[in-house]
Amino acid sequence: MSEARQIEAAIYERLSKVIDPELGRSVTDLGMIVAINADAIETKDASQSYDVTVHVELTVEGCPLSQTITNQINGAVSSYPDATLIPHIEVSSMSKDKLTNLVEGLKAERKHNPFTKPGSKTRIFAIASGKGGVGKSSVTANLAATFAALGYKTAAIDADIYGFSLPKLFGVHTQPTNLNGMLMPVTAWGVKLISIGMFAGADRAILWRGPRLQRSLEQFLSDVWWDNPDVLLLDLAPGTGDMAISVAQTLPNAEMVIITTPQPSASDVAVRSGLVALQVPTTVRGVVENMSYFDHRGERLEIFGHGGGQRVSEQLTHALGTEIPLLVQLPLQPEIREVGEAGRPAVLDADGALSDSPLAASFANLARQLMKQPQPMQSAQ
Known part of the structure; x- marks a missing residue:
């Protein structure tokens, strides 16, 4: 695996810790991370630098917490320790079908009133x-x-x-x-x-x-x-x-x-x-x-x-x-x-x-x- 692909895999793993503040799930589990592309930057010294573009699909257009989410993604990319990464976040919104499937999956987890289900700790x-x-x-x-x-x-x-x-x-x-x-x-x-x-x-x-x-x-x-x-x-x-x-x-x-x-x-x-x-x-x-x-x-x-x-x-x-x-x-x-x-x-x-x-x-x-x-x-x- 090339170093660029290794970086992409490592960034995806880091993004699995970024939590959507409304849904309480990671942006990877919610299917919000569509693609990650790492491209090497030529430098005059021996340092390793990469442009990293993260393609994000938010649940709705104009999501009120989009800035919070993109800030967290930027932070996750910038914290990568083994190379200098320059993050770029490309934001769009989910298609109607993708959003419908996501919501149906979340609703299926709850099955009506979630506070009376067995094992509820609330x-x-x-x-x-x-x-x-x-x-x-x-x-x-x-x-x-x-x-x-x-x-x-x-x-x-x-x-x-x-x-x-x-x-x-x-x-x-x-x-x-x-x-x-x-x-x-x-x-x-x-x-x-x-x-x-x-x-x-x-x-x-x-x-x-x-x-x-x-x-x-x-x-x-x-x-x-x-x-x-x-x-x-x-x-x-x-x-x-x-x-x-x-x-x-x-x-x-x-x-x-x-x-x-x-x-x-x-x-x-x-x-x-x-x-x-x-x-x-x-x-x-x-x-x-x-x-x-x-x-x-x-x-x-x-x-x-x-x-x-x-x-x-x-x-x-x-x-x-x-x-x-x-x-x-x-x-x-x-x-x-x-x-x-x-x-x-x-x-x-x-x-x-x-x-x-x-x-x-x-x-x-x-x-x-x-x-x-x-x-x-x-x-x-």
């Missing part, structure tokens, strides 16, 4: 509340960002169809890429996201009833390429309506986290969300008390009262016959709203790492508590 946490206004979506966003910052492959579904807010909290203004009928979730702050709020017309009032709500959840689960995340969070609509029941039925391995605030008007209603577990198969993992207190010049002010999270914990423990702990008490902090509405979860710094704030420490502790518990056994599907 931890699914459904974030629920009895009423609106308790900061459920803010908790979901910050918890998801915390999981991602701790190194977990994290995904989140905005299952609050009527009151979606995750796109705004993550600063998302783009739509998911439609890959021949399979959607690529939008990634922001390390979290893969999907929400009805990402689609055209989502600013209008949504008037959906039970069957269509359940179908929307099924589509979010089966028609989106999630690539086996470690953690999936669902931001549920408040109360015990159709979507909460659909989640319990569609994802029997989901673990429910109940959000409340300290005052009785919130905690009494929050108990009802946990009592769903008496009627449909789901595990209640614990209670989060949000807006527990406000630190003002060294004084801790309990603006919304005291003890709501503990009351929910005790009542659910008694009703369900198993320990439902109060997992954490989160403070009332204006930064959560201010930073969140600007499109960055408040637990993160501007570089996307966990900040050194007490709030970030509280969410990190919550994330570790949730992952420490054993994963529920899946029911037969």
Whole structure:
């Protein structure tokens, strides 16, 4: 084998480590590397130099992550140690037939809802509340960002169809890429996201009833390429309506986290969300008390009262016959709203790492508590 052919083979091997950030597979496995051509360059000294042209076919024209992929390919070629290689990347898009075959192969691997298949390791946490206004979506966003910052492959579904807010909290203004009928979730702050709020017309009032709500959840689960995340969070609509029941039925391995605030008007209603577990198969993992207190010049002010999270914990423990702990008490902090509405979860710094704030420490502790518990056994599907 000539040296040029050896270089081509070596570069192909290196490219097998380049991962498509949306599909989570190597560009070679996905058939994106069409050809590699290495041509020797005449030099005046004894050094070995080659022009290396890599022909790449992206899944769709105008792929939003094309620059990321080409940068990784350039890096893989340039890092070759045994000769000086000058990379050239020629980019095109797959033919319709090739893309169809690729998508059908990926869909065949999943066979509908991938989170209930035997052996799934994804931890699914459904974030629920009895009423609106308790900061459920803010908790979901910050918890998801915390999981991602701790190194977990994290995904989140905005299952609050009527009151979606995750796109705004993550600063998302783009739509998911439609890959021949399979959607690529939008990634922001390390979290893969999907929400009805990402689609055209989502600013209008949504008037959906039970069957269509359940179908929307099924589509979010089966028609989106999630690539086996470690953690999936669902931001549920408040109360015990159709979507909460659909989640319990569609994802029997989901673990429910109940959000409340300290005052009785919130905690009494929050108990009802946990009592769903008496009627449909789901595990209640614990209670989060949000807006527990406000630190003002060294004084801790309990603006919304005291003890709501503990009351929910005790009542659910008694009703369900198993320990439902109060997992954490989160403070009332204006930064959560201010930073969140600007499109960055408040637990993160501007570089996307966990900040050194007490709030970030509280969410990190919550994330570790949730992952420490054993994963529920899946029911037969």
